[in-house]
Amino acid sequence: MIHRMQIGKVPPKPHTTFYDENKKLLMEHCLTREGFEGAFSIMYYRTPPTDENAVEKLAVPGFCPFEPLAEQPLYRRHIKTFDLKVKGDFLDARRVLLFNSDVQISMVKPTERSTRFFSNGDGDELYFVHKGKGRFETLLGVLPFREHDYVYVPRGIPYRVVADPAVPCEMMVFEGSQFIDIPKEWRNRTGQITMYAPYTHRDFHGPERLLTYDAAEHGKAPFKLVVKRENVLTVHIFQHFPYDLAGWEGFVFPFTFNIHDYHPKTSTVHLPPTIHLTFAGNNFIVCSFVPRKVDYLDRDGMKSIPCPYGHASVHMDEILFYVDGNFTSRRGILPASISLHPSGIPHGPHPGTYEKSIGTEKTSELAVMCDTYKQLHLTKIAHEIEDKDYHLTWVSKEGGAENPVTYIP
Numbered sequence: 450m451i452h453r454m455q456i457g458k459v460p461p462k463p464h465t466t467f468y469d470e471n472k473k474l475l476m477e478h479c480l481t482r483e484g485f486e487g488a489f490s491i492m493y494y495r496t497p498p499t500d501e502n503a504v505e506k507l508a509v510p511g512f513c514p515f516e517p518l519a520e521q522p523l524y525r526r527h528i529k530t531f532d533l534k535v536k537g538d539f540l541d542a543r544r545v546l547l548f549n550s551d552v553q554i555s556m557v558k559p560t561e562r563s564t565r566f567f568s569n570g571d572g573d574e575l576y577f578v579h580k581g582k583g584r585f586e587t588l589l590g591v592l593p594f595r596e597h598d599y600v601y602v603p604r605g606i607p608y609r610v611v612a613d614p615a616v617p618c619e620m621m622v623f624e625g626s627q628f629i630d631i632p633k634e635w636r637n638r639t640g641q642i643t644m645y646a647p648y649t650h651r652d653f654h655g656p657e658r659l660l661t662y663d664a665a666e667h668g669k670a671p672f673k674l675v676v677k678r679e680n681v682l683t684v685h686i687f688q689h690f691p692y693d694l695a696g697w698e699g700f701v702f703p704f705t706f707n708i709h710d711y712h713p714k715t716s717t718v719h720l721p722p723t724i725h726l727t728f729a730g731n732n733f734i735v736c737s738f739v740p741r742k743v744d745y746l747d748r749d750g751m752k753s754i755p756c757p758y759g760h761a762s763v764h765m766d767e768i769l770f771y772v773d774g775n776f777t778s779r780r781g782i783l784p785a786s787i788s789l790h791p792s793g794i795p796h797g798p799h800p801g802t803y804e805k806s807i808g809t810e811k812t813s814e815l816a817v818m819c820d821t822y823k824q825l826h827l828t829k830i831a832h833e834i835e836d837k838d839y840h841l842t843w844v845s846k847e848g849g850a851e852n853p854v855t856y857i858p
């Protein structure tokens with residue numbers, strides 16, 4: 450929830466008569482969060498959203514439902530999402546890779562245009578566009594997206610992804626079971642984003658215009674809305690196009706934020722990853738690592754070490770999605786790699802990278818991090834595209850590199 454927004458026409462007061470150009474009474478629909486206590490938006494439908502005439506079951510294996518990996522011994526993981534081969538629209542081409550009860554982390558690589566819409570009844574969604582461009586067509590309007598955008602879609606808002614077929618589209622998705630929002634650390638008590646936050650209100654972009662029915666774009670009736678709730682999909686079928694609004698206003702709406710608009714902070718010595726905080730969910734955070742000048746202490750014979758120190762954040766699992774640039778602290782990592790460093794065992798830079806970083810002045814790394822309080826579990830699909838040797842890539846000759854032993858289920 451960023452700020453208030455309005456598109457189209459709304460009456461001066463909620464819950465009052467409001468007619469379209471043909472003198473037809475419009476249907477007011479209030480989408481509220483946390484019962485009636487939280488943020489809300491009020492929409493004005495030309496046809497009631499309850500006017501559906503059929504419901505069907507649906508399964509998209511790998512997305513909903515997905516299969517957890519049966520055994521998960523504790524070690525550092527590297528999931529090569531670039532090896533994930535999928536096809537279909539934005540639902541058929543989506544696969545859950547990591548999950549706990551607070552967040553599911555998926556990759557989606559749509560190769561086909563979809564005529565169906567999707568509404569997530571389990572939580573807010575935060576996409577990160579690794580590659581591609583296009584638009585999200587949502588109940589609250591058309592939202593263009595481009596490479597390296599975060600795209601936020603609130604729980605319960607129908608949408609579909611229309612990717613530009615001229616370029617490949619690959620996106621990571623966080624699904625937060627309770628909420629995903631701007632962290633409270635970056636808001637003042639009126640809710641405004643603070644002067645010292647790493648972004649401003651102007652960096653967030655809502656839908657540009659209302660969605661209107663186009664037979665060439667959306668096909669003919671019936672129109673299908675796929676709804677996810679408790680990891681079960683149902684298809685709700687309408688005989689009219691159900692996303693044709695006269696207007697809406699409120700705080701709940703989808704938006705984009707491009708990672709390059711993030712203002713990084715740097716110090717004399719290395720700051721912890723939380724300085725890159727971007728979004729917060731229930732028991733998890735999302736951070737943005739962007740190109741920046743690095744730590745610059747050089748005094749009395751002391752120099753800062755810009756490479757991250759080894760660490761054990763003993764309450765949190767940590768994943769990094771590598772996007773672009775040089776990943777100075779890791780070997781064997783490529784763009785679209787996901788590393789999982791679980792709590793319980795320490796992690797840090799690969800041998801040699803720590804020392805090599807002394808004296809460097811800037812980094813070009815671009816990455817998205819997610820820290821979770823609860824353990825992240827792999828799905829079977831994530832395990833199929835794992836780099837099985839990653840855990841042992843830190844071991845030195847003295848540590849037994851010539852005779853590595855690990856247990857891979």
Ligand SMILES: [Fe+2]
Binds near residue numbers: 760767790796
């Ligand atoms: Fe870390």
